[in-house]
Amino acid sequence: MSSPKHPTASAQRGAPAGAPTRITQGSQTRGAIGESTLRPDGTLKVTGEFAYSSDLWHEDMLWGQILRSPVAHAEIVSIDTAEALATPGVYAVLTHDDLPTEVKNYGLEIRDTPVLAYGKVRHHGEPVAVVAAAHPETARRAAAKIKVEYRELPVITDEASATAPGAVLVHEHRTDHHVGHVPHPNIVHRQPIVRGDAAAAARRADVIVRGEYTFGMQDQAFLGPESGLAVPEEDGGVHLYVATQWLHSDLRQIAPVLGLPEDKVRMTLAGVGGAFGGREDLSMQIHACLLALRTGKPVKIVYNRFESFFGHVHRHPAKLYYEHGATHDGRLTHLKCRIVLDGGAYASASPAVVGNAASLSVGPYVVDDVDIEAIALYTNNPPCGAMRGFGAVQACFAYEAQMDKLAKKLGMDPVEFRQRNAMEQGTIMPTGQPVDSPAPVAELLRRVKAMPLPPERQWESSEGADVRQLPGGLSNTTHGEGVVRGIGYAVGIKNVGFSEGFDDYSTARVRLEAVAGEPVATVHTAMAEVGQGGVTVHAQIARTELGVAQVTIRPADTQVGSAGSTSASRQTYVTGGAVRHACEQVRERVLELGRRRFGSYHPAWATAELLLEGGKVVTDGGEVLADLAEVLGDEAVEVEDEWRHRPTEPFDLRTGQGNGHVQYSFAAHRAVVEVDTELGLVKVVELACAQDVGKALNPLSVVGQIQGGTTQGLGVAVMEEIVVDPRTAKVRNPSFTDYLIPTILDTPTIPVDVLELADDHAPYGLRGVGEAPTLSSTPAVLAAIRDATGLELNRTPVRPEHLTGTA
Incomplete structure (x- = not known):
């Protein structure tokens, strides 16, 4: 199939083929807040027609390739690019010495990450050089010809090696604002939380349980690897089309390295194939822009799966x-x-992540006396950062195992024990912050326990065993011999939105105009649509607030103010709130326009009791005053505005006290598993979930988010782990051949009970949805496996050797 020589007709003017198109939602996908509305990109994605960032194309583009370090910690003695530069078809080879400005590093919070390594490399797979060539294979061959001499250094891989006397420093010259309150330079950040007197309370306890837990490194495993296209502009700037989670954060980090003002670095969101936190950090963005500016040609970079494992952060092991x-x-x-x-x-x-792990380490329980410490290390292992659940996942795995241990020691039902200690509205968190919205923890546990259990021995039928229903599945390892059922419960708490005093806001531009006699709303934000369904919700909000059927969602770019990151379950709350706020202002301006035009002969226009509904201007009594298109005439009403939720504050660095979070979300799971105790194989039969979502703006999307988060929690429970060699800090399984993720055959039935208890502080009373089910699904599966086997199982993921005693 030949590649197009010009941008396709569906692309924006001046944009490369494959760039995102405007999505219009009209009569075929009607729906207001509270209705299940189909995604406008759904059909395109399931038929393979949707344009992802890896589909981007420009007529005269080059291909970029990154050379990565084969070792985890080493001095760079020399780099020789001569042979690579001499390769036919190569247009540029860049190393650290070729960067155009004195700004050589970037970072989300701490600018400690080199664009290209200099002095030394600090982890396996770190970028050392970049190549631009006329063909991707030429670029790869040229990168392989770059000669780099390394002098290897000792590797730091755990707390013992990081903080030992005389330990090698991962970063020798730290100057960031955390360095003053950490006990060692190889500790990134430390957050204690102290409330009450835990030592005195321990003396009053009748039973005490202790546990040491290990949580493995999980990959986001999004299905669309990192990719993008940088196009040089005539004014000396660059336009980057990229799959990301936060356009304006990328812009803030990219522009200083390029030596360009931010208004000369234009960014447009290209189709994103999943994110889950792995696209919050930069990957190929700066490299593509550097090569485009150096060569004067568009440059496309697409990672293969191997590169993707090295090109983004992972979930922190703990x-x-x-x-x-x-x-x-x-x-x-x-x-x-x-x-x-x-x-x-x-x-x-x-x-x-440290702040989240510390502040949520108690779980959704009432505990007055706590002594908590959370730290993050600098090591030579792969960089870790944001992933769905963001610190709360690791903590939930541990505290829920503890709840089961306590219940067993006390001879109590594990659900009843949790309910007896469950937090509720008004509970004071360990940080001193009151929970000022519904916290139905006990009710969620009651609901999930009340769900019907799946039938036992489902693999049996009159025609013989259905091996797909058994542990081991199609490997046909058993017909039911030695298979034992287990049931486990867990519940978790997750914060919503950015915390600890971060200025968390979003921007929305809403335009209302008459087109061919029909009112049409246009919504423009910089929100990254990564699969969460924001494009649907924004249209639902516009329909609800403006009473129109036709809503156009413009592509996300940096031509509108920041929407923040698509993470922390915040976008529906914050960008949805911004869209609603802008719509309210548009509505008021439309009504004022009507008052000016019609108020002279209709007294109702002079009142403040006017509404927009179904394309009509009506009073609150239902009297139709005019068609909305008639009121607008040839005029368009447009508003761009920022919207903020209530403020938060940093946690005290000594006590951990402070109103650090915006909102909390809660989910509970019941896992049903069947375990082949002889071979150590696990079949998760069901993962039932009950979750409070405040208000389901799009019920269909809400259930999908809960089921997706649940499945990711299942993955880390029984199969997903990036394995790093503790001697060399090298990644041993950077592919989906060796890093296993759940397939349809591994995914159990996931019945969902959605509870809607409105949070009065949030738009429409909603809560963030996507992260909470990722917390409790993992410990629920582990609890069920413990129930089936009687084993303690204090690490994730559980492997067969842990169940058969051969580990």
Whole structure:
């Protein structure tokens, strides 16, 4: 199939083929807030017609390729690019020495990540040089010809090696704002939380349980690898079409390295094939722009899967040390815990992950006396940062295992024990912040426990065993011999939105005009649509607030103010709130326009009791005053405005006290598993979930988010882990051949019970949805496996050797 020589007709003017097109939602996909509305991009995606960033094309574009370090920690003695530059078809080879400005590093919070390594490399796969060539294979061959001499250094891989006397420093010259409050330069950030007197409370406890837990490194495993296209502009700037989670954060980091003002770095969101936190950090963005500016030609970079494992951050692996106490009647007395997160070679989002892990380490329970410490390390392991659940996932795995241990020691039902200690509205968090919206933890547990259990021995039929229903599946390892069922429960708490005093806001531009006699609303934000369904919700909000059927969602770009990151379950809350706020202002201006035009002969226009509904201007009594298109005439009403939720504040660095979070979300799971105890194989039969979503703006999308988050939690419970060699810090399984993710055959039935208890502080009463189910699904699966086997199982993922005693 030949490649197009010019931008396709569907692309924006001046944009490369494959660039995002405007999505119009009209009569075929009607729906207001609270209705299940189909995604406008859904059919395109399932038929393979949707243009992802990897589909971008420009007539005269070059291909970029990155050379990565084969070692985890080493001095760079020399780099020789002569042979690569001499390769026919190569247009440029860049190393650190070729960067155009004195700004050589970037970073989300701490600018500690080199654009291209200089002095030394700090992790396996770190970018060292970039190549632009006329063909992708030429670029790859040329990159392989670059000669780099390394002098290897000792590797830092865990807390012991990071903080030992005389330990090698991962970053020798730290100057960031965290360095003053950490006990060692190889610690990125430390957050204690102290409330009450945990030591005194421990002496009052009738039972005490302790546990040491290990949480493996998980990959976001999005299906569309990193990719983008940088196009040089005539004014000396560059236009980057890219799959990302936060356009304006990328812009803030890219422009200084290029030596360009931000208005000369234009960014447009290209089709994103999933994100889950892995696209918050930069990957190929700066490299593509550098090559485009150097060569004067468009440059496209597309990672293969191997490169993708090295090109983005992962979920922090963790060691968690917990102690809980309780009275004989099942009341929690205290918590002591220490959480050690491995941040890898660069900071990324580690400071914020530490804050989340510490502040949510108690879980959704009432515990008055706590002594908590969370830290993140600098090591030579792969960099870790944002991933769905963001620090709360690791903590939930540990505290839910502790709840089961306590219940067992007290002889109590594990659900009843959790309900007895469940937080509710008005509970004071360990940080001193009151929970000022519904917290239906006990009710979610009741609901999930009340769901019907799946039938036992589902693999049996009159025609023989259906091996797909058994542990081992189509490998046909058993027909039911040695298979034991287990049931487990878990519940979790997740914050919504950015926390700890971050100025978290979003911007929306809404335009209302008459087109061919029909009112049409246009919504323009910089929100990254990564699969969460914001393009649907924004249209639903516009229909609800403006009473129109036709809504056009413009492509996300930096020609409108920042929408923040598509992460922290914040976009529906914050950008949805911005769209609603802008719509309200548009509505008021339209009504004022009507008052000016018609008020002289209709007294109702002079009142403030006017509404827009179904393309009509009506009073609150239902009297139709005019068609909306008639009111607008040839005029268009447009508003761009920022919207902020209530402010937060940083946690105190000594006590951890502070109103650090905006909102909390809650989900509970019941897992049903069947375990082949002889071979150590696990079949998750069902993962039932009950979750409070505040208000389901699009119920169909809400259920999809819950089921997706649940499946990711299943993956880390029984199969997903990036394996890093502890001696060399090299990644051993950077592919989907060796890094396993759940397929349709692994995914269980996921019944969902959606509870809607409105948060009065949020637009429409909504809560963020996507992250909470990722927390509780993992410990629920582990609890069910423990129930089936009687084993302690204090690490993820559970492997067959852990169940058969051969580990």
